[in-house]
Amino acid sequence: MEEILFDTKIQWARIKKIFPILDNEISATPFSKNEFEDLCNIVKTNQIEIILQDIIMNKTEKLLRDKIAPEFWSYFKNHSAENKKFDLFFNAVKSVYNNYKELCNIMSRLELLRKEVNIVEVPYNELTVHDSLRLILRATLFSQLHVDYQTLVIEFYELVLRMEDREESNTPCLICEVEPYCNCFHLFEETNRKLGEMSLLEPLVGQALTDLSYHYIYAHIQKNSKDNYESFIVPLEKWLHSVVINWLKKIYSHDSYVPLSEYMEMFEKKLVNYLYNAYTKIRIDQLFNIVIEYPESLPALEDIRICLPRTDLKPMLTKKLQKAMETRLLHPGVSTTDILTAYVATIRSLRVLDPSGLLLETVTQPIHQYLRSREDTVRCVVSSLTEEGPNDLAEELNRGEPVDENAPVDDEDENWETWVPDPVDALPCKQSPKETNPSRRNADIISMLVNIYGSKELFVNEYRTLLADRLLSQYTCDTEKEIRYLELLKLRFGDSHLHFCEVMLKDIADSKRINQRIKEDAEYLESDIPLSTMIVSQQFWPPFKDEKLELHHTVVDQMKQFTARFETLKGSRTLCWKSHLGVVNLDIELNDRTVNLSVSPIQATILLHFQDRNVWELEELSKVILCPATVLRRKIGFWLSHGILVETKPDVFCVQEKVEHKAAPQEDFYVEEFESESAMASAKDQKEEELQNIWSYILGPTTECGQSELKAFLDRKVRERQLIFANGLYKLPK
Amino acid sequence: MKVTVKNWTTVASWKWVANDDNCGICRMPFDGCCPDCKLPGDDCPLSQPVNQQCPMCRQEWKFNNK
Incomplete structure (x- = not known):
């Protein structure tokens, strides 16, 4: 009994000699052929082939779990240390690789034994025991995965990618930061080779590589396309191939377990697709x-x-x-x-x-x-x-x-070959x-x-107002430009819409002629006020601003003369003066200075009155020129600012013949000044306002009193001859 | 002070010397265009001293002030 036990112990020692892993010893010492034959005999006689193999695999797993994997991951734990991230990963791979090599050695021995004693089964149903080893290695490593391991991996690969992306190659290596030609790249290659050999390349760093490529591509596009609107699609694709894909190829060429070209093709498709997506997104932003x-x-x-x-x-x-x-x-x-x-x-x-x-x-x-x-x-x-x-x-x-x-669109036939249908998401039209x-x-x-x-009307109306404003504010007969625009607009909006504008322009041209005719008329006496009149066809112009203004009698006389000439020139027609519109060019001679100004008619009228009489009270003048005192005061303000009038007492103004202190008026006297107010726009506003006032009158009677009451009231008005009732309508009598 | 008016540009609108602004029949303004013409005033056939008939009574068309 004791002998058998002793015998077993010896046999076990012999087995352990060849498979030191049974003793948790990873490095194996060489063995002789005799020793191996011995082992085979022991295994055969005891029929422990399967058990032995299982024990060996078990021990390998244990070793991996307890020693090798923790050792590998320990490199990742202290990666926060600033220096040499590149080396960290390199060393981590190196350590696991060295251990792997030892284990491979053991597996080779196991393989030999298997052949000798005819073991058919392979652990984990792999093809060879080496495959099983790699499977176990992978599984064990990932079972202890370090949460943050990608960071280090990415940093490791990014350094090399950045090196690939550099234009000149003789700048210092980014990894060791010393020499342009250093060993770093070989270290990188070696790491990849080792990972490839352990078939860890894709499982361990594949995801990191994809992430890194994406980030890198995105950053690259963003850097290049910022504030730069050139075309990038071609250079980008070129760059992708020459840098990123090249870099990936270098890495994956070491992965002996996947067919390179096939894999790269897939990866390339993925990257190109990503490139397009990223680029489009950046451009969309x-x-x-x-x-x-x-x-x-x-x-x-x-x-x-x-x-x-x-x-x-x-x-x-x-x-x-x-x-x-x-x-x-x-x-x-x-x-x-x-x-x-x-x-x-x-x-x-x-x-x-x-x-x-x-x-x-x-x-x-x-x-x-x-x-x-x-x-x-x-x-x-x-x-x-x-x-x-x-x-x-x-x-x-x-x-x-x-x-x-x-116009019918029949060019469809011509280029039916290049015809593109509407996108599918086109809204179905009515x-x-x-x-x-x-x-x-x-x-x-x-x-x-x-x-x-x-609608076109709104635009045309606005154009009409604008045109009226321009014609009246410039007070020139130079309409060539306007005619050109009108013709262009007519092309677009059609003649009928712009008929009004055409009449307006014709009015200006006609006015020029009529003015000339009247001035040539022998009966027309040109006094000291040379008139030039714009004769407009009121129906075709936008409504003018309505203001009351009694002009100075000299001007009125002149206008009367003009009207008389016009009436003889154009039978059955007369003129209605818009005395508040226009522009007056004045020379003002004072004791110490002469001023030339372009002013509005009301301002000219004020000054003409001051020419007749040096001192005016506000109220008095307001009655003479039929202008509200408040408005008048504002207009007088213009002359005050020019230093021509002064307010001696409240509401009393007089001419300032001499400027005592030159400081009083600020601006240059000879500045042409003219209040360019629109004659039209505010007219519109006024009308709107008036209508708004009327509205309350319209709304009041119809809502406040009953219909019969209202009717009785209106009927009384008819009896008093203030209204006329006809055909069921109340009207104002003429 | 002496004020010299160098130029007084002003605006006036012309109108037919009639008792009314609008036509008693069609309520259109006299100063507008008649249906036959595009431009009011001089070019309008009504302003030409040719034989015209009143659209209502077909009598000879006469101006008020003549």
Whole structure:
């Protein structure tokens, strides 16, 4: 019994000689052939093949679990130390690799034994025991995974990637920061080789590599495309291949367990896709700026156009651009002209992105809505249409072909091969597609602006007011430019809408002729007031501001003469003077100075009265020229500021012949000054106000008293002959 | 003080010498265009001394003040 026990002990010692791992000893000493044969005999006689193999595997697992894996991860734990992150990972891999090598050695021995004693089973159903070892190694390592291990891995690889990305190669190595040609790269290669051999490359660092590539690509695009609207798609793809993919290839070439080309192809697809996505996203974030910078940003737009179908980011683009518009453009801090400029840029640039116009329609919806809420939009559009100088809208007007909306669109046949259908998300329109699509595709910028309001009338009316203002404020007969714009506008809006404006311009031209005719008339005596009159056809001009003003008698006389001449010239017609409108050029001679000024008629009238009499009281003058005292005071203020009149006592003014202190008037005397008030706009306001007042009168009787009461009251008015009742209508008697 | 008016530009509107602003029949303003013409005033056929008939009674068209 004891002998057997003794015998077993010896046999066990022999087994342990070849498999020291049974004693938790990892490094094995060489053995002789005899020893091995001995071992085989022992195993065979005792029939412990499977048991032995299991024990060995078990011990290996234990060793890995208790020693090797903790040792490997211990490198990651103290990675917060600043220095040599590169070395840390290198050493970690080195340590695990050395252990792995030892274990491999044991596995080789096991393999030998297996052959000798014909063990068929392989642990964990792998192909070879080495495979089993790697499986166990992987499993054990990951079972003790360090939470933060990716950081170190990423840092390790990033250093090399950054080195790859450098343009010149002879700058100091980023890893050891010493020499341009150092050993670091070999260390890197070695690490990868080791990881590859242990088939740990993809499991351990694969995810980190993907993350790193993504981050790196994103950062690269962002760095390059910031405030730079060149086209990047081609250089980026090139860069991706030459740097990132090259770098990945270098790493994965060591992974002997996956077919390189196949794997790289997959990885490449993934990266290119990511590149497009990332680039498009970055561009979408910048899209507002890109739109504003149009046409400088055209290459960037082209890029987005290429990327969009590959990335499926269109909904995001629409949403982000709309959002950007709302936060950056559509708020009270932005002037209407700026919004319009941006709007025009948007139209132009989105045309590039999406020729079908659908995107444009969606994105500009909020702009339309906002512009509709701004009061001065129409005015801005109209004035920029007819403005001098570089201006998008004016250019558009000059260039633009009129869009005939009624023209049938039959060019579809011509280019049916290049025809692109509307995107699937196009809104189904109420009208038939034949009618809507062309307008969406072709509508030009001005039509789009006009369509904000849905009608041309509003624009035409605004133009009329603007034109009237310009004609009357300039008081010149130079209408050539205006005629040109009118013709251009006629092309766009049609003759009938601009008929009024045509008459206005003709009035100006006619006035010039009539003035000349009357001045040549022998019976017309040109006194000291040379008149030039704009004779307008009132029905065609916007309503003028209505003000009462009694002009100085000399002027009135002159006007009477003019009227008389006009009446003889044009039978059956007479003139109604708008005495408060116009501009007067005056020379004022005082004791010590002469002043030349352009002023409004009321100011001229005031001064003419002061010429007759040096001192006037406010009330008195107000009665003479039929102007409310408050208004008059303001007008006199103009002369006070010029130092021509002074207020000697409250409400008493007199001429200041001599300026005692030169300091009194601030400005240069010879400054042409003229209050350029609109003769039209405020007229509009006044009317609005009047109507508002009337409203209460209209509303009052109909709501406050009953219908029969009201009828009785109105009937009484009829009896008193203050109203006329006819055909069921109450009217005012003539 | 002596004020010399170098130029007095002013605005006036012309109108037909008639008793009313609007036509008694169609309620259109006299100063506008008649349906036959585009420009009011001189070019309007009504201002030309040719034979015209009153649209109501077909009598000869005469101006008030003549």
